[in-house]
Amino acid sequence: MESSASLELAKHTLLVFGIILGIGTFSGFLARILRVPDVVVFLLVGMLIGPGMLGFVDIKADSTVNQLILIFGSSYILFDGGASIRLKVLKEVWVTIVVLATIGVLISAAITGVAAYYLLNVPVIVALLLGATIASTDPATLVPVFKQIRIKDRVAQTVMSESAFNDAMGAIITFTVLHVAMGAGEFSVTDSLIDLVKQSLFGIVIGGVLGYLAAFMISHEKFGFLAEYAPVVTLMAVIGAYMSADGLHSSGFMAVFVFGIMLGNQESLGFQRGHHDEAILEDFILTTALIMRMFIFILLGAQVDFGLMNKYLYAGVAVVTIFMLVGRPATVFLCALPDRRAKWTLKEMLFMCWTRETGVIPGALAGMLVGMKAPGAQIIASVTFIAILMTILIQATTTKWLAKKLDLLVEK
Numbered sequence: 001m002e003s004s005a006s007l008e009l010a011k012h013t014l015l016v017f018g019i020i021l022g023i024g025t026f027s028g029f030l031a032r033i034l035r036v037p038d039v040v041v042f043l044l045v046g047m048l049i050g051p052g053m054l055g056f057v058d059i060k061a062d063s064t065v066n067q068l069i070l071i072f073g074s075s076y077i078l079f080d081g082g083a084s085i086r087l088k089v090l091k092e093v094w095v096t097i098v099v100l101a102t103i104g105v106l107i108s109a110a111i112t113g114v115a116a117y118y119l120l121n122v123p124v125i126v127a128l129l130l131g132a133t134i135a136s137t138d139p140a141t142l143v144p145v146f147k148q149i150r151i152k153d154r155v156a157q158t159v160m161s162e163s164a165f166n167d168a169m170g171a172i173i174t175f176t177v178l179h180v181a182m183g184a185g186e187f188s189v190t191d192s193l194i195d196l197v198k199q200s201l202f203g204i205v206i207g208g209v210l211g212y213l214a215a216f217m218i219s220h221e222k223f224g225f226l227a228e229y230a231p232v233v234t235l236m237a238v239i240g241a242y243m244s245a246d247g248l249h250s251s252g253f254m255a256v257f258v259f260g261i262m263l264g265n266q267e268s269l270g271f272q273r274g275h276h277d278e279a280i281l282e283d284f285i286l287t288t289a290l291i292m293r294m295f296i297f298i299l300l301g302a303q304v305d306f307g308l309m310n311k312y313l314y315a316g317v318a319v320v321t322i323f324m325l326v327g328r329p330a331t332v333f334l335c336a337l338p339d340r341r342a343k344w345t346l347k348e349m350l351f352m353c354w355t356r357e358t359g360v361i362p363g364a365l366a367g368m369l370v371g372m373k374a375p376g377a378q379i380i381a382s383v384t385f386i387a388i389l390m391t392i393l394i395q396a397t398t399t400k401w402l403a404k405k406l407d408l409l410v411e412k
Contacts (some may be wrong), residue, residue, distance in 0.1 A: 024294030037145045037396045039297045046301020057302045061367045073254045073292035074140045075242045081160045082260020093158045093342045099335040101166035108136035111327035119315045125181045126376030134387045136170025138359030139163040149400045150410040155348050158208030164257035167361050181375045203254030206245045210237050211262020217273035231284035300345040308382045316386040329353040347406040358387040
């Protein structure tokens with residue numbers, strides 16, 4: 001009987017996967033016709049076919065299948081983003097990236113927390129917990145947008161790098177506030193800074209080492225014995241980088257991003273690959289990243305709780321509006337303007353102010369808070385879903401238009 005139940009579950013899961021792939025393929029084609037980032041259409045389609053509407057797809061946020069897709073999909077998308085980063089550009093803007101990914105998250109969390117305190121009428125600690133949950137930008141959303149819309153290199157790579165590095169900071173702030181909220185401890189600046197440095201350094205080292213080894217095994221003129229297995233090596237290394245970093249209680253997402261940077265800058269490491277092999281690997285990465293986007297954002301849309309969202313809709317929209325129009329601009333100008341080396345122009349900073357989509361990572365944090373029965377978790381989850389919908393549907397769809405208006409669009 002158990003084996004029969006397991007078989008039926010496997011068949012149902014396979015059917016759901018087939019539905020997502022079929023509808024996702026059509027949605028991607030529709031996005032191309034409409035000339036909008038495909039994550040926008042995937043999210044809307046997910047809401048349509050989810051249990052709240054048509055009911056074609058119903059995979060719970062806390063299920064093993066969803067967590068597997070979320071972890072691996074986000075990791076692979078982030079690896080793809082890292083592979084498009086150029087070290088030459090990174091050297092020019094690294095100060096801005098570091099400040100945005102650390103102090104910038106604190107600024108966003110604080111401003112959003114103040115807005116939540118007054119507009120939602122919640123305790124200070126709940127307001128701060130909400131601000132921390134949605135303060136970090138989302139690499140799984142931003143990387144696909146910038147892969148599809150060609151923006152001036154240093155701007156696109158700064159925003160993508162920030163989104164990769166600030167997830168650790170966002171998680172640290174969230175759980176630090178949570179410990180205080182649940183009476184498990186008091187806030188310690190020193191402990192938080194040590195934890196941040198540890199997570200960052202371990203993630204960078206693990207990603208760097210595995211990235212170099214992967215480049216060595218697929219590109220070295222004498223020892224590149226895995227050249228024909230390059231796509232498999234990327235899969236293996238992405239999983240290895242994430243799990244190794246996570247096992248050491250550091251940022252798995254940072255590790256896979258750095259791994260991508262290493263593999264994407266093989267020439268700087270002294271490795272050369274043939275054009276044919278490089279084309280095969282690039283096609284594989286693009287296809288795999290596309291499939292992961294389909295699954296992540298269709299499932300994210302399907303898991304939107306309309307009842308919960310409606311409960312705090314108006315106040316939630318007001319909080320997110322302040323978050324987008326006050327919190328993010330304050331963060332960018334306070335963090336990027338002092339970086340005299342980068343010499344950011346007003347147009348570049350205005351673009352970065354608008355580009356900070358909320359997505360998978362904040363959604364996962366909100367889900368964890370609900371599961372842990374944190375104070376105000378239902379309110380936090382509701383506003384997080386509102387932030388995800390508003391930022392992706394409004395900001396992602398207008399990215400190309402704004403870039404064109406600010407003369408930052410690069411023609412293909």
